[in-house]
Amino acid sequence: MIAGRDIVLLAHAGCGMLGILAALWVCVEALNTREGNASRIRFGSLLTTASVCVAWILGGYWYLHFYPAEKAIILKGPWPFAHNVFMETKEHLFFATLILAIYLPICAAERLDRNAIARRMVVSVALLIVATGLAVEAAGAVIDHGVKIALLRLHS
C-alpha cells in the first residue's frame, strides 16, 4: 500500500517532469514553427503552466507537512548539505521555473510563424524552464539520497 504522502511526493516530481517535457515540446515546435502548429504550441505552453503550478501546490503541501521530519534525518546524517545547500536552493530556484512557466503562454500567444523575435523569446523561455526544471529535479534526487544514506547509517 502506497501512503498518501508518498503519492503527493511522486505526483509532485511527476508533474515537474511533465512540465519540463511540455516545455521541451514547445521549444521543438517553436523551432519548426508554421501556421499549422500554432495550436500545438499554445496547448504545450498551457500544459507547461498547468503542470508546473500543480507541481508547486503538491510540492508545497509536502514541504510544509512532511519535509520537516526528513530534514531532521538529513541534518543528522553524513550529507547535511542535501538540505543546507540543495533543498534551500531548490525551494527558491523553483520560483524561477514557476514564473517562466506562467509567462510562456503569454509569449506563445504571438504569431510565431511571422515573428522571429517572438519565436526566439518562446524558445529561450522554454529552454530556461527545461534547464531550471532539470536542476530542481536533480536537487530533489540529492535530497532523497541525503535521507537514504542517513537512514542506512542509522541501521548499519
Next chain:
Amino acid sequence: MATGEPTQRLSPPASAFALAAAIVLLFNTALACVKDAYAPLSRFMGSLTGHNWTTQGLADVILFLAVGAILTKTEWAAAIAPRTLVILLIASTIAASVALAAWYVFF
C-alpha cells in the same frame, strides 16, 4: 499580432510580462537571501501565511502579475528593444540561479 504581416516586435503584454519576469526573478533571489540573513523578516513572512516559503511564492506570483499588468498599461516595456528583453530574461535567470546556489554554498 492582429495582422498577418511579418513583424519583429513583441506585443505589449509579451514585452511587459518579460520585463516583469526578469524583475521578479531578481526580487525572488534578493528576498531569499535577505530573509535567510535577517530572521525577523522570515518570521514576519511566516506570520502572514503560516510559512515564509508560502508567502514568498505568493508574493512572487502577485508581483509578476501586478508589474506585468502595470507595464502593459504604460507600454514602458514595449519601448525596450525585443532582443534586449530576451537577453535580459536569460541573464536574470542565470544570475538568479548562480546567486541562489552561491548564497547557500558560501553563507
